Amino acid sequence: MPDEFLLDEQACFALYAASRAVTDTYRPLLGELGLTYPQYLVLLVLWESDARPVKEIGEALHLDYGTLSPLLKRLEANGLLTRARLPEDERTVVISLTEEGRTMRTRASAVPSAIGCALGLDDASRRELITTLRRLTASATAYSLGGFDAQP
């Protein structure tokens, strides 16, 4: 049987390398807009539906407050969004796009197709890859939460 420690046999490393390679592809495109990839992801979430609490953004992106809080602060400092406490629940901070945040969507309109072109995936294999990766994410997440001996 093959050596289980061989780097080339590991899907995890291929995943790790691919993820960074894709982010590298985004970097120059987003850099012109003054964005990083995680910041762009937050905007994607808000472009889909604006004025959402931090919690929802975190759930959509699988990111915790420790990552989001400073990231949202930087986006606020750059004038793309605002933060406001909900009057009916002062614990909740609602994130809303500014006008500049909304127009950024137009400025970024060329990004998805440019990336799609760079990755060279046709529509079918893209969907298949997404399916495989979702299954893998779910499987890994369940395992991380449950450990060796899961309990309800």
Added chain:
Amino acid sequence: MPDEFLLDEQACFALYAASRAVTDTYRPLLGELGLTYPQYLVLLVLWESDARPVKEIGEALHLDYGTLSPLLKRLEANGLLTRARLPEDERTVVISLTEEGRTMRTRASAVPSAIGCALGLDDASRRELITTLRRLTASATAYSLGGFDAQP
């Protein structure tokens, strides 16, 4: 046509999320050994072939000196490897495993199978995923290097 900005349609986000989910799965396993995932990757490279220059490790993992230098320094501080200048070329730093670094391979022997189990991929789909991700990495890398107007 579907909105190109939809998060759910983006292979890149699925990739980004999956990569972090997998790293999360490694964390508790490697944590018991006092390792992080990138540190584990460096050990994988050295277990395959010991006493290699920093440059080669970087090429194997697609990591630059800015990432590797401090990472290797931490592994050295933890007693897993040593750094030594090559006498015939004083620019080159050769990384060699210590005895502790070699025995770590035995201590980590359960890791690959545990991860394999957690991801729930059979051998065939694992290989197929690796192939897809390699193609994607190559495509993204070529695009990043070449940009819109590549020149030799």
Added chain:
DNA sequence: CGCGAATACCTTGTGCACGATGTAATCGTG
């Protein structure tokens, strides 16, 4: 109503990841 638990968020500390810059050693070429 009172009060302990839960919720939503923030902050701090550590460790990647990458760009930019710096330095010493080596190479290549005239």
Added chain:
DNA sequence: CACGATTACATCGTGCACAAGGTATTCGCG
């Protein structure tokens, strides 16, 4: 052999990513 270019590596600054710990607000239940 001299000297500019290249190579191998280190350092610094910024921005994630996550764990751990903290605060203020709200909820639930007796």
